[in-house]
Amino acid sequence: QVQLVESGGGLVQAGGSLRLSCAASLRTFARYTLGWFRQAPGKQRELVAGISYGGLTKYEDSAKGRFTISRDNARNTVYLQMNSLKPEDTAVYYCAADALNRLASTKEAYNYWGQGTQVTVSS
Numbered sequence: 001q002v003q004l005v006e007s008g009g010g011l012v013q014a015g016g017s018l019r020l021s022c023a024a025s026l027r028t029f030a031r032y033t034l035g036w037f038r039q040a041p042g043k044q045r046e047l048v049a050g051i052s053y054g055g056l057t058k059y060e061d062s063a064k065g066r067f068t069i070s071r072d073n074a075r076n077t078v079y080l081q082m083n084s085l086k087p088e089d090t091a092v093y094y095c096a097a098d099a100l101n102r103l104a105s106t107k108e109a110y111n112y113w114g115q116g117t118q119v120t121v122s123s
Contacts, residue, residue, distance in 0.1 A: 002026060002112045004095050009117030012085055016121070020080040022095030022114055030073040033098040035110060036080045038091035038119075045094070047105045049080060058103055062088075085121045092116040 008020040026032060035050040049069035050058045057069055068081040078095055094117075096110035104110075 002097075004097060004112055004114035006093065006095050006114045006117040009093060009119045011120045011122065014086055014121055014123050016085050017081070017083045018085065018119060020082070020093055020095075020117060020119075022078045024076050024078070024095075024097060024112075026076060026097060026112070029076040031099075031101060033101045033103050034069075034071060034078040035096045035098070036069060036078070037094045037096055037107060037110075038089075039094070039116075040091040043091075045107050047107070048093070050103050050105070051078065052103045053101050056103060058105070082119070085119075087121045087123045089119060090121050091119060093119050 003025045006022045031053050033052045036048045037045050038048050039045040048060050048063050051069045066084045071078045095114045097112040098110045102109050
């Protein structure tokens with residue numbers, strides 16, 4: 001059974017940093033595109049950052065220059081380093097995996113999902 005387990009969320013003041021981690025029980029982890037999505041109350045789930053199996057990355061506009069996605073294939077783990085956090089970054093953050101390695105922005109492209117971790121940024 002595939003599991004993605006996020007950790008690292010929490011409460012932080014504006015301007016602070018958090019590092020999210022997602023450990024995946026995927027046999028061929030290295031072949032997947034991995035994504036970090038977020039969903040704020042009353043809003044659609046949106047891609048924040050994605051990374052392909054070859055290391056190509058994609059970022060949502062507001063995340064560019066502040067967030068960095070990375071992966072450690074030896075540990076089956078994907079990370080999201082978030083710096084200069086803003087109150088509007090407050091959301092539940094989910095990691096997801098796409099077996100077809102499309103580096104897509106839409107949630108429908110992702111086969112597996114974690115349970116989410118709450119990030120709250122206070123002003």
